[in-house]
Amino acid sequence: MADSSSLSTALIKISPYTFSAIGIAIAIGVSVLGAAWGIYITGSSLIGAAIKAPRITSKNLISVIFCEAVAIYGVIVAIILQTKLESVPSSQIYAPESLRAGYAIFASGIIVGFANLVCGLCVGIIGSSCACLMLKTPHFL
Template identity: 45%
Template sequence: MPNLIDECMTWIESIDIVFWGSLGPAFSISLCILGAAWGIWSTGSTLIGACIRKREIWVKNLISILLCEAIAIYGVIETIFLITHIKYQADEEYNLNIRRTMYGYLASGLGTGIGCASAGAAVGILGGYVAISDAWNRHLFIKCFIVEVFAEAIGVMALIVGIVSAASA
């Protein structure tokens, strides 16, 4: 009776290692854009509802949407960084060092994507709360917006960790 773990490892090793390395940029850009889209949707829908109460909060609260768009740009930066480092060497035998590097690129892209997706969701939810609180009391905008900036810092930290881990892979 064959072992399931051995069969899975044989299947993983049978796939070209550059494929696993190329999944890193794919996960990075797709999850970052998904998180940014989720944040824009969450902020935008709440902002439209809050503008019914006070129309003048519209322009001031567009900063939340710009923060969500910045999260998508973090994914593009990580993807460009990873793509420029992936080299396909068809003639050489894949040794353990190349395999470790490609798995590192996969982990780097996946980590950046998950971090930016969660940051996009956090910025979107907080952007909605900033819009609602600004509609009720205009003095709360700056206080709530500072919390939203700290949520954006999650995406910046995910980008930094992704670049550092890809550079050390």
Template identity: 90%
Template sequence: MSSSAAMAVDSSSWSSALVKISPYTFSAIGIAVAIGVSVLGAAWGIYITGSSLIGAAIKAPRITSKNLISVIFCEAVAIYGVIVAIILQTKLESVPPSKVYSPDSLRAGYAIFASGIIVGFANLVCGVCVGIIGSSCALADAQNSSLFVKILVIEIFGSALGLFGVIVGIIMSAQAVFAPK
């Protein structure tokens, strides 16, 4: 068997394997990634912000209460994932067994999967971004309190990245309509 014939067999086996996986499995993985990776991003951001906040509060205890807003921004990232997971969950519809692998059902499963991946990883990066900026905000505020609002504005722009991921995920999931009964 030539190498090109072997590659054709391999590529067709991959495509046939993907088509044989239930669209409900793809949907469940997408929903799990949306919420799980978003929470991971929030936790990572809180870790980055919190450790710097506690360290900077040793020098300037006055910064602790107002810099908690950075932790709240990180927590919003997890909430974005929960909201999208709920939206994606409502897209799931029961179809007869004969229509589970129809093109409409497969497209719906792939759309929910892709939406969950996009939202999860957008929120992961957003959580890290907000965490790093929140850390910088705490350290800068400990040195010079006039910098707090200026850096907080930058943190708001970083938080918008998660909202962009949510919007793209909702747009992508609009195509998720399982086969009619």
């Protein structure tokens, strides 16, 4: 069992650039995972429903596009976070301001990534529901 002083010492000794890079990677990776999950949910329902009613295929492609927009949003936020990184002299890498900036970019990446994961999942469920509804109600859209 590690005590809190050794954990805080370990966190302070890790470069803020490492935390920033991990946060940016999480923003992209988890956003793309959420979009892929949403596309999978929508696509599987859409394929199944399109067997009985081929007319709904083109109308429900917008759900897949919305899921792709979630991934694009994650990439855009990752690019914005990347532009926030600034080069500092090696003597100031572990300064409190640098550590705070690294932790902030890390936290931003985690928040954006997991928000996009949930968003992709919700968009996929709604797209799946629309595909099933359009199968039962021909004049829905």
